[in-house]
Amino acid sequence: MDPGFTAExxxxxxxxxxxLHKRCGPAELRAALDAPAGHDPALWAALAGQLGLPxxxxxxxxxxxxxxxTDLALAAEETGRVLAPTPLLATSVxxxxxxxxxxxxxxxxxxxxxxxxxTLTAALAVPAPALATALALTGPGGGEWAGGGRAGGVQxxxxxxxWRLYGEAAQVLDGHSAGLxxxxxxxxxxxxxxxxxxxxxxxxxxxxxxxxxxxxxxxPQARVQLRHVExxxxxxxxxxxxxxxxxxxxxxxxxxxxxxxxxxxxALERTVEYLGQRVQFGRVIGSFQAVQHRLADVYVQIQAARxxxxxxxxxxxxxxxxxxxxxxxxxxxxxxxxxxxxxxxxRLAASEGVQLHGGIGFTWEHEAHLYFKRAxxxxxxxxxxxRLRAHAAERAALFTRTEVTV
Numbered sequence: 431m432d433p434g435f436t437a438e439x440x441x442x443x444x445x446x447x448x449x450l451h452k453r454c455g456p457a458e459l460r461a462a463l464d465a466p467a468g469h470d471p472a473l474w475a476a477l478a479g480q481l482g483l484p485x486x487x488x489x490x491x492x493x494x495x496x497x498x499x500t501d502l503a504l505a506a507e508e509t510g511r512v513l514a515p516t517p518l519l520a521t522s523v524x525x526x527x528x529x530x531x532x533x534x535x536x537x538x539x540x541x542x543x544x545x546x547x548x549t550l551t552a553a554l555a556v557p558a559p560a561l562a563t564a565l566a567l568t569g570p571g572g573g574e575w576a577g578g579g580r581a582g583g584v585q586x587x588x589x590x591x592x593w594r595l596y597g598e599a600a601q602v603l604d605g606h607s608a609g610l611x612x613x614x615x616x617x618x619x620x621x622x623x624x625x626x627x628x629x630x631x632x633x634x635x636x637x638x639x640x641x642x643x644x645x646x647x648x649x650p651q652a653r654v655q656l657r658h659v660e661x662x663x664x665x666x667x668x669x670x671x672x673x674x675x676x677x678x679x680x681x682x683x684x685x686x687x688x689x690x691x692x693x694x695x696x697a698l699e700r701t702v703e704y705l706g707q708r709v710q711f712g713r714v715i716g717s718f719q720a721v722q723h724r725l726a727d728v729y730v731q732i733q734a735a736r737x738x739x740x741x742x743x744x745x746x747x748x749x750x751x752x753x754x755x756x757x758x759x760x761x762x763x764x765x766x767x768x769x770x771x772x773x774x775x776x777r778l779a780a781s782e783g784v785q786l787h788g789g790i791g792f793t794w795e796h797e798a799h800l801y802f803k804r805a806x807x808x809x810x811x812x813x814x815x816x817r818l819r820a821h822a823a824e825r826a827a828l829f830t831r832t833e834v835t836v
């Protein structure tokens with residue numbers, strides 16, 4: 431592993447930081463959170479038109495930039511710094527890779543170019559609260575989370591030349607505004623039980639979408655109800671959906687880890703800036719040794735998490751150049767462990783930031799609470815941390831007793 435960035439990666443990160451600095455300040459962020467879509471369409475259009483960010487990790491043959499997934503994961507550190515209100519995670523990290531991996535040639539040609547152009551957003555819909563399990567981050571994946579052939583979740587049944595979906599998915603990231611839904615549904619009953627993915631237009635007849643009140647407003651969520659909705663099967667019935675979702679989970683974990691360390695780093699910067707200005711007992715608060723020790727602990731935690739996140743980003747990029755079996759060896763649990771460490775670092779940086787800002791840190795008017803909610807919200811969606819680590823230990827068989835014959 432080369433620990434340095436390439437010239438292209440440095441340029442992507444620098445350009446992205448400059449654009450976000452101009453177009454994603456605190457006022458723009460709050461305005462976007464209050465908008466019906468929950469994100470800033472103008473910012474999303476700029477990211478697509480000027481940087482090609484939605485298609486950064488998609489092949490050039492489908493209109494993408496053709497960079498590796500490592501580049502997109504590293505770019506997430508910049509979007510995390512400002513809690514950028516965009517559908518990047520839902521569209522480019524969760525939905526688009528599934529279309530690329532499982533979709534037919536016609537489906538890829540129809541859907542990926544508008545995603546790259548920023549004119550089509552997408553969302554992955556799985557029954558709540560199964561997103562982390564579906565992505566094989568906190569459990570073995572499989573298909574039971576999709577309904578198991580019983581009531582609940584989303585059920586799919588053949589209907590003529592197509593399919594019909596019935597059920598409900600909650601906590602769907604950007605599900606209320608996405609133009610395309612990638613829905614995980616259970617089919618086959620008890621005899622041939624399996625989970626498949628289906629494509630549903632966001633405005634299709636029978637789709638009812640309601641934006642939910644989320645702890646972290648920077649990640650808008652929705653409840654999606656499907657009432658006998660016409661759907662298109664993604665790929666074919668022989669697709670290995672659990673494996674594809676696990677691959678997306680590895681990528682998403684690296685992306686989220688980089689995003690979390692970006693947010694943690696910015697939370698620490700804001701705290702240091704404040705402590706260098708606030709005067710108490712006739713001295714700048716930042717001059718007190720006890721405060722400096724607390725900040726040093728946060729800094730060390732962030733640096734360790736950043737190293738782990740960068741390694742996970744590098745590892746997930748390598749999987750694009752090796753076979754499926756080798757890819758499992760390269761990325762096994764790296765993303766989940768990096769995500770666990772990054773979420774802990776963000777939680778520490780955000781909580782210390784709130785406390786060291788004093789009374790102002792607890793107010794709605796200050797941005798400190800937004801970073802704290804991002805830490806808590808991500809752990810609820812993709813964790814918790816102890817389950818991320820427990821699943822990694824289980825896959826690595828760390829606590830499996832083996833007999834040794836002498």
